[in-house]
Amino acid sequence: VNNSWTGVIGQHWVRLQQTDEGILAETSTPSEDWTWLVNYLQLEVNFHEVMAALPRHPVLTRAISLHAGLRLLRQDPWECLASFILSSNKKIVHIKCIVNDLCEQYGNPVTTMSGDPSAHAFPSAERIAGCRELDLRALRMGFRASYLLNAAEAVASGRLSLNQLSHLTASEAREALTRLPGVGRKIADCVLLFSLGFNEAFPVDVWITRALQAGWFPGQTPKLRELVAFSESYFGRYGGYAQQYLFHHARLEATNFRSELAE
């Protein structure tokens, strides 16, 4: 259906559609308790408070106004960690392919609406931990396979308790995550922001690097660690929202630029 999104959240198949009244949600099986969706979409967030806490800067203000309605999702911590382990040094389209293959191979099938293609949930850490590295490499994740397997074993064994991390400080949680091989500052910050509720986390990736350089350091080429230090002190306790707007704005601009070249 046009103007709608279909996907799997946790073990729920769901189709979302924006209407004049609000968000229309269809599930394939009856749902009485909707907290899983309210939580995922972060519907209780006070956006006035978020906007008031962000710094005033023309580049950020423009990105926000161009993408009004953009929200931060609250993803499952394991799914988030695993997905971003697979993301390092890869293009977003390819990351989606690998995650999709991983779900089809090892995720539980979920009930869909009649007429819709089959769908699978994201595989549990226990399921991935039961794989061999060769099995994972067959999904074309390359050197990331050992990282994913190691993380799955850590989570499945209870050696790393992801849900407990949200009770720590941001730097403590980040440190716990970066102990995993294949998880550095950027991936850890993604997990903090997208699944653990640390709104101040500000992942600095290649897109954000370009956006910060253009908007805040024109004509300069600051080091990555300098950009990390700057963003940590500059964007404040809701910095992660600023990151989202800048990220999507940078990507959309790149897309527009490519389509202009094609004309």
Next chain:
DNA sequence: TTCCAGGCCATCT
């Protein structure tokens, strides 16, 4: 062909 990708790590000064 070469370069780069929602980085990270080992290995140098």
Next chain:
DNA sequence: AGATGGCATGGA
């Protein structure tokens, strides 16, 4: 500490 090259794989 800080800089450099390698890493699997695929698309432009």
